[in-house]
Amino acid sequence: MRSSVCAAAILALSVGYATAGVQYGGVNIAGFDFGCDIQGACDTSKVVAPLHQYKGQDGAAQMQHFVKDDGLNAFRLPVGWQWLVDSPGSPLNAAHMEEYDALVQACLATGSLCIIDIHNYARWDGLIIGQGGPTDEQFADLWSQLATKYAQSPKVTMGIVNEPHEVPDIKVWAQTCQTVVNAIRKAGATENIITLPGNGYTSAGSFVSSGSAAALSTVKDVDGTTDKLIFEVHKYLDSDNSGTHTECVSSYVDKMEDLTTWLKNNKRQAILAETGGGGSTASCLKDVCELLSYLNDNSDVYSGYLGWGAGSFDSTYELSLTPEGTKDVPLMTQCFSKMFTSAGGSAGTSPPGNSTTTPDQTSGNSTTSSGDTGSGNSTSGNTGSGNMSSGNTGTSNTGTGSTGTGTGTGTGNSGTGNTGTGNMGSGYGGAVPPVPGGSSSGAPYPTPSSGGSGGGGGGMAMPTGGLPGGQGGYQQGGYQPSTFATSTTSSAAYQGSGSSEYSNTGSGSNTSGNGGGNGGGAAQWGSKSKANVAGSGDSLPDMGEDDECEAD
Numbered sequence: 001m002r003s004s005v006c007a008a009a010i011l012a013l014s015v016g017y018a019t020a021g022v023q024y025g026g027v028n029i030a031g032f033d034f035g036c037d038i039q040g041a042c043d044t045s046k047v048v049a050p051l052h053q054y055k056g057q058d059g060a061a062q063m064q065h066f067v068k069d070d071g072l073n074a075f076r077l078p079v080g081w082q083w084l085v086d087s088p089g090s091p092l093n094a095a096h097m098e099e100y101d102a103l104v105q106a107c108l109a110t111g112s113l114c115i116i117d118i119h120n121y122a123r124w125d126g127l128i129i130g131q132g133g134p135t136d137e138q139f140a141d142l143w144s145q146l147a148t149k150y151a152q153s154p155k156v157t158m159g160i161v162n163e164p165h166e167v168p169d170i171k172v173w174a175q176t177c178q179t180v181v182n183a184i185r186k187a188g189a190t191e192n193i194i195t196l197p198g199n200g201y202t203s204a205g206s207f208v209s210s211g212s213a214a215a216l217s218t219v220k221d222v223d224g225t226t227d228k229l230i231f232e233v234h235k236y237l238d239s240d241n242s243g244t245h246t247e248c249v250s251s252y253v254d255k256m257e258d259l260t261t262w263l264k265n266n267k268r269q270a271i272l273a274e275t276g277g278g279g280s281t282a283s284c285l286k287d288v289c290e291l292l293s294y295l296n297d298n299s300d301v302y303s304g305y306l307g308w309g310a311g312s313f314d315s316t317y318e319l320s321l322t323p324e325g326t327k328d329v330p331l332m333t334q335c336f337s338k339m340f341t342s343a344g345g346s347a348g349t350s351p352p353g354n355s356t357t358t359p360d361q362t363s364g365n366s367t368t369s370s371g372d373t374g375s376g377n378s379t380s381g382n383t384g385s386g387n388m389s390s391g392n393t394g395t396s397n398t399g400t401g402s403t404g405t406g407t408g409t410g411t412g413n414s415g416t417g418n419t420g421t422g423n424m425g426s427g428y429g430g431a432v433p434p435v436p437g438g439s440s441s442g443a444p445y446p447t448p449s450s451g452g453s454g455g456g457g458g459g460m461a462m463p464t465g466g467l468p469g470g471q472g473g474y475q476q477g478g479y480q481p482s483t484f485a486t487s488t489t490s491s492a493a494y495q496g497s498g499s500s501e502y503s504n505t506g507s508g509s510n511t512s513g514n515g516g517g518n519g520g521g522a523a524q525w526g527s528k529s530k531a532n533v534a535g536s537g538d539s540l541p542d543m544g545e546d547d548e549c550e551a552d
Contacts, residue, residue: 021296021343024113024304025336026074027066027321028274029059031312032100033078033119038165040123042080049099050311051106057312057322060106065326066310067110070337071345074113076273076306077103078162081120081142088124088134089141101149108155115157115195115273115306116146122164122173122197129161130176131168139176140183147187154191158184159232159273163201170199174215181229185222195232195271203241204233204272205255208262217266230303231270233259237277237287243308246278246318251290263301272305276319279329288331292339299343307336 035046050059066072081088083096107114127133143158150156160180167173177196184194196219198212207213213231221228236243237252263270272295277284295302310322321332328337 021345022299022302022304024074025340025345026072026306028076028306028309029311030078030309031056033080036080036119038121039126040120041125042082044083048312051102054099059311062310063107063110071341074304075107076115076117078117078119081118088138092145113155115159117159117162119162122161136176136179140179143180144183144187147184147189151188157193159195164197164199165201167199170211170215174218178219193228195230197232202232202234204235204259207233208258213262232273233270234274246281248277248284248287251287253294260298269301269303271303274308276308279331285334289335296343
């Protein structure tokens, strides 16, 4: 969004893939952009780092809350160019970069998509990049340094720059973007998504008519493809499209139609990286929800949406989504969270590729584990009768019933008694997000009950495919495992069946990912575990402001 001075964070699905909703839902975590105005001048003394260790709001805790309690999985992290370097083309400011990197690592630690956003409006101190201001090469040098640092973190997305406006020649701007893309790839960040912003504050309503869509469509990856190049658009719903008023006047779905049609015709994707409204205003609760519903309905060409904003904003800011502890504003719970999770979105979604990446528990750096590509149907292997519904129900071997904290060795099939989680099921927990990669037996979830059915379907799908047989109980575990579980102990972060993200790698009736074995009941979100889950084996798809008006 536009800066605090002037009133004032993978993403591509294969185009045409039918989904229930967008792949990414999230929030902007602002603070490192404070002091930047729409002319690209940044007073770094006004930065309020959204991290407790730097005396700001606790952005790390906010992101953990948004993931755990609201089911979100993407954060955009705005930062001023002047915060990162002392002058165009100079090395990264080590002290400042250390602070910003702490925010990036806090984001990665949640398992979410983390979008680096250079919040400078295609300018440095009023001068437009490549058109009278810093050269393309100077701007590309910034991105080359950032790409070198995050090349091994594919969940880091490179957002070239925030809201270009009044750029004289959009075709020249496209050439600037091409130079940046080339620099990022040359630095070794070959798997990271890059977002391309257009003119007119990259407004969704004018992205086609301004010529931005056509010009930016000429930007190619180094291999000639465009799958990892996503258009970034913004849309605010107040009277002047500025995002500076608490009242919304329309969902502006009609303003999205030209872009939606163009994206479908050209087989491209966009992400709505900024939108929002008054946190408890009735008009915005209606209009924002309607806009997000539209994006869910067109998720073949829209990969996600992010609200503005949280981080260092306090409750007095017009569009604040900053929670008070774990208490959200109504716009978050009723629109951003509800619309995303009800359409099938979930935390911990992986970026595109043939592997699932999860952040290291200590450093936040990604480690990679390959997964079978969803070949199994885990409804076989005793999911329905063996230990699915009748296998030692209501016992939870080491159990605490509904909390699902027991280690459970089981006594059932597959050699180790349901691969170590036979009786871990704690009955049905309260309402929780859908189990990723698996079809659940019996939704909506009833209220919690003690005991519950042990067992469950093997071959639960990772975001990139079905796991080898016997890996039934899926578990979030903070989405910070450093390895697949080989232990039958419960996760400290989110109790359930097995340590780490995917419970008990164990035996199962085969190890080819065909869903065999009797994996434990899928434990998700701690005590809110659902014992009777048959993993389908199907893979998920790889999954401060200004008072200037953005163009329609």
